[in-house]
Amino acid sequence: MREDDLVYHPDSLVRELDKIAQILRLDALEMIHRRGAGHPGGSLSASEIITALVFHHLRIDPKRPNWEERDRFILSKGHACSLLYAALARRGFFPVEELKTWGEIGSRLQGHPDRLKTPGIDMTTGMEGHGVAVGAGLCIAARRKNLNFRVYVLVGDGECQCGVLWEGAMIASKYHLSELTVIVDRNYVQLDGPTHEILPIDPLVDKWKAFNFATIEIDGNNMRQVLDALDIADEIRDKPTVIIAHTVKGKGVSFMEGEAKWHGKPPNKEEFAKASEELKRRIHSYGEEID
Amino acid sequence: MEKKSIRKAYGHALADYGAENTDVAVVVADVSASVQTRFFAEKFPERFFNVGITEQALVDFAAGLALGGMIPFANTFAVLFLRAAEQIRTSVAYAKTNVKLVGSYSGLSDYKDGPTHNIECDIAVMRSIPNIAVVEVADAVEAEKMVPEVAEYDGPVYLRLSRSEAPIIFDENYEPKIGKAAIIRDGSDVALIASGVMVYRCLKAAENLARMGIDAYVVNMSTIKPLDLNVVQKVAADTGAIVTAEDHSVIGGLGGAIAEALGEMKPMVLERIGIRDTFTETSRSYDALLDHYGMSVEDIVKAAQRAVKRNRQIHI
Numbered sequence: 001m002r003e004d005d006l007v008y009h010p011d012s013l014v015r016e017l018d019k020i021a022q023i024l025r026l027d028a029l030e031m032i033h034r035r036g037a038g039h040p041g042g043s044l045s046a047s048e049i050i051t052a053l054v055f056h057h058l059r060i061d062p063k064r065p066n067w068e069e070r071d072r073f074i075l076s077k078g079h080a081c082s083l084l085y086a087a088l089a090r091r092g093f094f095p096v097e098e099l100k101t102w103g104e105i106g107s108r109l110q111g112h113p114d115r116l117k118t119p120g121i122d123m124t125t126g127m128e129g130h131g132v133a134v135g136a137g138l139c140i141a142a143r144r145k146n147l148n149f150r151v152y153v154l155v156g157d158g159e160c161q162c163g164v165l166w167e168g169a170m171i172a173s174k175y176h177l178s179e180l181t182v183i184v185d186r187n188y189v190q191l192d193g194p195t196h197e198i199l200p201i202d203p204l205v206d207k208w209k210a211f212n213f214a215t216i217e218i219d220g221n222n223m224r225q226v227l228d229a230l231d232i233a234d235e236i237r238d239k240p241t242v243i244i245a246h247t248v249k250g251k252g253v254s255f256m257e258g259e260a261k262w263h264g265k266p267p268n269k270e271e272f273a274k275a276s277e278e279l280k281r282r283i284h285s286y287g288e289e290i291d
Numbered sequence: 292m293e294k295k296s297i298r299k300a301y302g303h304a305l306a307d308y309g310a311e312n313t314d315v316a317v318v319v320a321d322v323s324a325s326v327q328t329r330f331f332a333e334k335f336p337e338r339f340f341n342v343g344i345t346e347q348a349l350v351d352f353a354a355g356l357a358l359g360g361m362i363p364f365a366n367t368f369a370v371l372f373l374r375a376a377e378q379i380r381t382s383v384a385y386a387k388t389n390v391k392l393v394g395s396y397s398g399l400s401d402y403k404d405g406p407t408h409n410i411e412c413d414i415a416v417m418r419s420i421p422n423i424a425v426v427e428v429a430d431a432v433e434a435e436k437m438v439p440e441v442a443e444y445d446g447p448v449y450l451r452l453s454r455s456e457a458p459i460i461f462d463e464n465y466e467p468k469i470g471k472a473a474i475i476r477d478g479s480d481v482a483l484i485a486s487g488v489m490v491y492r493c494l495k496a497a498e499n500l501a502r503m504g505i506d507a508y509v510v511n512m513s514t515i516k517p518l519d520l521n522v523v524q525k526v527a528a529d530t531g532a533i534v535t536a537e538d539h540s541v542i543g544g545l546g547g548a549i550a551e552a553l554g555e556m557k558p559m560v561l562e563r564i565g566i567r568d569t570f571t572e573t574s575r576s577y578d579a580l581l582d583h584y585g586m587s588v589e590d591i592v593k594a595a596q597r598a599v600k601r602n603r604q605i606h607i
Contacts, residue, residue, distance in 0.1 A: 072358075115358075115386055123358060124386035127377055133348035134382060137355020137363070144316070144338065145360055164378065167348030176343075 009227045012188050013056070018223045019286040020090070025252045026279040027086035027099065033272040035103045037111070041262040042156060043083040045123040045187040045221070045247040051078070052226040053152055054087040062092035065119040072122045072138055076131025076165075077156035077185060078112040081266070085109050085118070093120035128159040132182055133168030136240075139177040149233065153182045158190030160201045166211065172240045173212035180240040181233040182213070185220060187249035193260045208242045220245025253278060295431035299478060300305070301452055302327025304362060304438035306334050313592070316356050317599060318342060320349045320367040322441065326452075328366050330379055346371045350378035350390070357388035362442050369451060370392030370410035372417075374487040383447045384422040391441050392417075393450045397427070398487065398538030399566075400454035402580045404445040405484040405573035411566045415543025417449040418516045424469050425516040427537075429490035432461040443488040444469050453538070455577050458491045460511075472519035474526070478508035481595045481602075482526035482533050486512050486545050489536035489586065496591035502590075505599055515545050523552055531606070532560045532598035536591055538581065560601045562594035 013290045025047050032038030058071040075084050082102065089096045094108065101107035112126025125133055130254060131153040138151045172180050184204065192198050201207070201271070205215050214236045219223040226245065235243035249263070250256030253275040256267075267275055309315045309331050316338045323341055332339040338361075347366055353363035370563045372379065372394050383390045394413055401408040417425045426441065426448060428434045434452065441448045448469070460475065467473070475490070476497050483493040490511045490544050497507040509525045512519065527533060533553065535546040546563035553559055564586055574580035581587065 068360075123354075124381065126557045127381045129347075130351045130354075130378065130382050133345075133351030134355040134358070136348075137352040137357075138359045139355075140316075140340070140352075140361020141361045147359070164345075164347035164351065167342075167345035168351060171340075171342050171345065171348055171352055175340075 009224060014224050014227065015286065017051050017055055019283060020055055021047040021223065022156055022252065022279055022283045024051060024083050024086045024090070026276060026283065027108050028082040029253070029267065029272060029275055029279070031082045031086065031099055032266045034100065037103060038082050038265050038266055039079040040256055040267065041189060041249040041259070042077060042185065042187060043080040043251060044256065046077070046080050046154060046185045046250050047083055047225050047251065048156060048221050048226050049183055049185060049245055050087050052223060052230060054091050055141070056227065057230045058152065059149070062120070065093055069147050069149050072134055072151045073123060074123045074131040074151065074153045075113055076125055077128070077159055078125035080112045084113065088118070088120035094118070104246065123240050127184065128156065129162030129164040131155055132165050132172060135180050135182070136168055136172040136177055138173065140175060140180040142179060142274045150179045153180070155182060155184055156190070157184055157188065157195050157201060157204070158184045158198070160184060160204065161199050169208070169211040169213065176238050177240045178237050181230065182240065182242040184242060184244050185247055186244055187247045189249040189258065189260045191260070192264045205244055206271050208244070212239055214239050214241040215243065215244060217244045218246070220247040220253050293459045295459055296456045297428060297431050297434045297453050298327045300431035300434040301438065302330045304435040307333050308331035308438050308442060309338065312362065312442060314360065314362045316340065316357070316361045316363045318349055318353050318363050318365045320344055320346050320371065322367055322395070326366045326393070346374040350375040350392070351382050352384040353390045354386060354388040357390050360404050362389055362391065364391045364393055366393045366395065368408065369397040369413045370408055372413060376416055380420050381431065384420045386442060387422055387446060389446060391448050391450060393452060395452045396454045397451045398453060399571055399580045399584065400488070400538070400577055402574040402577045406570045409571050411540040412543065414451065414515055414539050414545070415547065418543065418548065423447045423449050423516070424514065425449045425451070426469060426514050427486040428513055429487055429511050430457045430460045432459060432463070432465060433467050436465065436467050440467060440469055453488050455488055457488050460491055460494065467513055470514050470517050470519060472514070472522040473511045474508060475511055476507065476509035478506040478530065480505045480507065480530055481530065481599050482508035482510060482512040482530045483536060483591065483595065484512050484523070484526070484533060484545065484549055485536040486515060487538050489538055492586070492588050493536050493591055494554055494594065495588045499588065499592050500595055505595060507595055512545055515548055518548050518552055520552060523549060524556060527557065527559060532602040534562045534564060534591060534594045534598050536564040536586065536587065539565055540568060542568055560598045560605065562590055562598045
């Protein structure tokens with residue numbers, strides 16, 4: 001079978017999702033700015049991936065966040081939650097207005113994802129490394145319970161330094177968990193600096209291959225490539241799949257792109273104004289036809 | 292006196308309960324032959340998962356099973372759960388996934404493998420994490436009866452099992468409940484509150500004390516968290532003198548829990564029997580090792596005598 005037979009996404013869909021990805025970037029930055037805390041770099045890099053999942057690929061229903069047969073999404077890189085919160089709100093899981101409460105005492109939106117507090121959050125995360133092993137357990141439970149859902153796990157590239165992630169990868173391949181898709185947000189930068197300086201993780205694709213995962217490599221900030229890769233991963237049999245999504249840390253805000261210092265630093269008033277102007281210009285460039 | 296293997300009783304009970312409840316899954320980190328989950332594995336291979344020496348992933352994987360509606364029993368040596376302390380805190384306790392953590396080879400019971408395998412601080416670690424019930428069984432009967440109780444408890448449980456063949460204390464009518472202590476001998480002068488294999492040693496100590504004219508309560512505090520404060524309150528009020536006994540450090544375990552409770556309730560005489568903030572040694576027998584580290588029947592007797600004496604001094 002040729003890839004073209006498998007996957008097709010009309011231009012209009014790609015454009016619409018692209019626009020949403022930009023809106024979510026603005027939402028996330030606004031949330032981080034308002035709260036004076038959060039992680040801009042790794043949220044912005046993952047916008048196309050999270051948008052593609054929440055607004056198109058996942059079989060989910062905002063009216064039934066605990067629907068047994070829903071696809072599960074584990075944001076293993078939980079520090080990118082501002083963008084996921086924005087996506088869930090705009091998808092209808094909770095009011096967009098609620099995003100303003102992020103991080104306040106009593107808010108349903110915690111500093112990192114909490115499955116017991118936020119509708120649409122499938123697993124509590126925040127400490128790196130857990131998602132793959134948790135996802136593997138979920139896939140097995142789905143088989144045992146005859147539930148036909150898939151599990152998607154988004155991990156960071158720094159997270160690929162965690163031993164437990166590879167333990168989970170071994171378990172997933174032992175049980176041939178083709179229901180599992182892992183996506184690596186390969187943005188090349190972690191808290192303390194570039195991944196190749198802190199602790200090299202390359203050859204990353206070879207590593208996942210050696211753990212018996214099917215591998216797909218894409219430009220993770222290219223919506224069409226993200227959509228195609230997610231579809232292809234669903235069709236792979238007998239083994240789990242990893243999508244190595246090459247992205248840019250801080251993507252969409254020129255002065256944040258590729259800079260480690262924006263890993264966990266909120267923009268101040270001037271910086272936010274500048275970033276916001278840049279993002280708004282891009283959002284407007286999508287024009288009226290898709291509004 | 293009849294002795295029975297605690298871990299074997301657990302293993303058989305798990306296999307039996309697995310037939311009743313098809314949501315039960317067993318996950319183990321390459322120690323199935325040791326912790327006796329093999330009986331379950333033989334009966335229910337489709338619900339048995341050996342994940343190799345991956346204790347951190349063992350816990351996360353079990354959390355995933357629980358998210359999907361299973362009731363996973365995650366098994367490894369008690370000491371090895373320390374390796375997964377953060378996974379336990381984040382993915383099980385904080386996320387409130389219905390995972391049952393079973394720490395086998397607890398305390399000094401793996402006497403042959405020595406101090407690397409012995410574990411003096413697991414209760415202290417688990418007890419200080421919110422949302423986890425901490426349970427230790429005293430004999431094979433309690434191990435067997437505790438399996439359904441743990442499975443049906445709503446939420447995370449840490450079940451601590453000794454590797455040993457322990458003297459049988461309870462008969463078939465005993466029904467352990469998480470959160471409920473059992474007074475297994477009445478007394479008036481001193482209360483011996485114990486968990487695990489130390490319960491039997493306390494019973495022996497109470498017999499010796501009786502010959503000296505000291506009436507000792509013996510309490511099986513199988514749930515260390517949530518602590519049964521009603522029973523603590525009762526035996527404390529009746530005697531004014533408490534001795535705790537556990538195969539664990541005196542810091543942070545049962546003795547620590549009772550000290551905290553009494554401190555907030557009504558300060559009174561307390562003696563703690565346990566590992567005294569030290570690493571231990573390899574031994575040719577479990578009993579000899581317990582004796583060597585201050586947990587002999589004689590040590591309990593002496594502690595009880597001290598407690599009674601101190602209590603009288605206070606009230607003169």
